[in-house]
Amino acid sequence: MLSFEEALEKLLAAAQPVEEIRSLPITAAAGRILAVSQQSTVAVPPLDNSAMDGYAVRVADITAAGVCLPVSQRIPAGTVGTTLQPGTAARIFTGAPVPAGADAVIMQERCEHGEVGNTSGVVINHLPREGENIRRAGEDISLGAEILKAGVKLRPQEIALAASAGLPELPVYRRVRVGVFFTGDELVQPGEPLPPGAIYNSNRYALRALLEGMGCEVRDLGAVADTLEATRDALRRAAADNDLVLTSGGVSVGEEDHVKPAVEAEGRLDMWKIAIKPGKPLAFGEIRKQDGNTSGKAWFLGLPGNPVAAFVTFLTMVRPFILRLQGATSVAPRVLTLPSASVWSKADGARLEFLRASLNAQGAVELYKNQGSAVVTSLCWSDGLVLNPPGNTIAVGDTVRFVSFAELLS
Numbered sequence: 001m002l003s004f005e006e007a008l009e010k011l012l013a014a015a016q017p018v019e020e021i022r023s024l025p026i027t028a029a030a031g032r033i034l035a036v037s038q039q040s041t042v043a044v045p046p047l048d049n050s051a052m053d054g055y056a057v058r059v060a061d062i063t064a065a066g067v068c069l070p071v072s073q074r075i076p077a078g079t080v081g082t083t084l085q086p087g088t089a090a091r092i093f094t095g096a097p098v099p100a101g102a103d104a105v106i107m108q109e110r111c112e113h114g115e116v117g118n119t120s121g122v123v124i125n126h127l128p129r130e131g132e133n134i135r136r137a138g139e140d141i142s143l144g145a146e147i148l149k150a151g152v153k154l155r156p157q158e159i160a161l162a163a164s165a166g167l168p169e170l171p172v173y174r175r176v177r178v179g180v181f182f183t184g185d186e187l188v189q190p191g192e193p194l195p196p197g198a199i200y201n202s203n204r205y206a207l208r209a210l211l212e213g214m215g216c217e218v219r220d221l222g223a224v225a226d227t228l229e230a231t232r233d234a235l236r237r238a239a240a241d242n243d244l245v246l247t248s249g250g251v252s253v254g255e256e257d258h259v260k261p262a263v264e265a266e267g268r269l270d271m272w273k274i275a276i277k278p279g280k281p282l283a284f285g286e287i288r289k290q291d292g293n294t295s296g297k298a299w300f301l302g303l304p305g306n307p308v309a310a311f312v313t314f315l316t317m318v319r320p321f322i323l324r325l326q327g328a329t330s331v332a333p334r335v336l337t338l339p340s341a342s343v344w345s346k347a348d349g350a351r352l353e354f355l356r357a358s359l360n361a362q363g364a365v366e367l368y369k370n371q372g373s374a375v376v377t378s379l380c381w382s383d384g385l386v387l388n389p390p391g392n393t394i395a396v397g398d399t400v401r402f403v404s405f406a407e408l409l410s
């Protein structure tokens, strides 16, 4: 058996980012992977500006609280004032450039209109420090700074950064295209009656949602009969125009499991037994493309049929592989170390277990009661997976390693 780490390393060593890059308007780039690092063409903010509605002053003029200064100009956001004359204040609003000569902004709550002696204007009830309430030019982004690195996933926050640096478009990798089909003569579609011996095809919908959630283009061939010919035909159709063929079921070695001989006939296959639970069998290989417009090969990944095994192997092995095809530089999820609120006594002696677990309000991990590899309710109940090393039993209070679905499904 391969260890989980060895299998993942082999997958990641094989995967290369898709070659095509396209420039997308930032309104369409969210969720995509940036293909070329980006520099800012401006400083952000471009000028020193006010963080408050208030009065721009020279600190040297505020010799004591209660000083009254005439108001020499008014600077709303979007306009540029003139140099602040000594002994005066400028009415200023949040985001407006601080006039030359001013070195602090007094928030309006600390000022009032009034007269002191012969001077009428604004009475400053506060002793400012230099720079108070001034956002400095370039304090967020300096001119020319690298703001986004190639390989980063463009979340809403990266789109905000690109926009604030004035970039209207971003170069991204094209979407990864995945052809999927599902083996098993027992499978029927939701909406159809369930004859004796049949089950609903849940992997189809789980994997489509997972792939679409990762931004892939999915070509779904549906369920395929458990015969060698039908499986070979589906492989050819799923490989045409796609980067990856993903299947579930039929990867064991029973005589109803045709994926192995079919992939061997249509390309090349490695059958892996990985020391993980659930999800021990994983098929990895490639399918020759025979279609006229395309050449080369599509990757092939065959997941086990049991729904939890398919889901967990997708998240732990297929997801990082696809991220690499997408051009992402960061493919490893963050692993947290957390206390367990549950007991686990039936550890598998040889395999790394991915236990479905939720987080309680104290930040401790609770294990779902039925960890069977066909128990889909365990996925819905859980917030993530505990990575439990081979042979490890867990007592309440022991620390465990936990990966959150929030991260794996983002």
Ligand code: AMP
Binding pocket: 182, 183, 184, 186, 187, 199, 200, 201, 202, 203, 204, 248, 249, 250, 251, 252, 304, 305, 306, 307
């Ligand atoms: P297999 O890997 O084909 O031997 O399937 C293992 C188990 O997973 C069997 O109980 C199958 O009925 C079940 N299974 C296979 N494919 C699916 C699917 N698409 N949706 C739900 N269960 C499946």
Ligand code: MG
Binding pocket: 183, 184, 185, 249, 250, 256, 257, 305
């Ligand atoms: Mg089967």
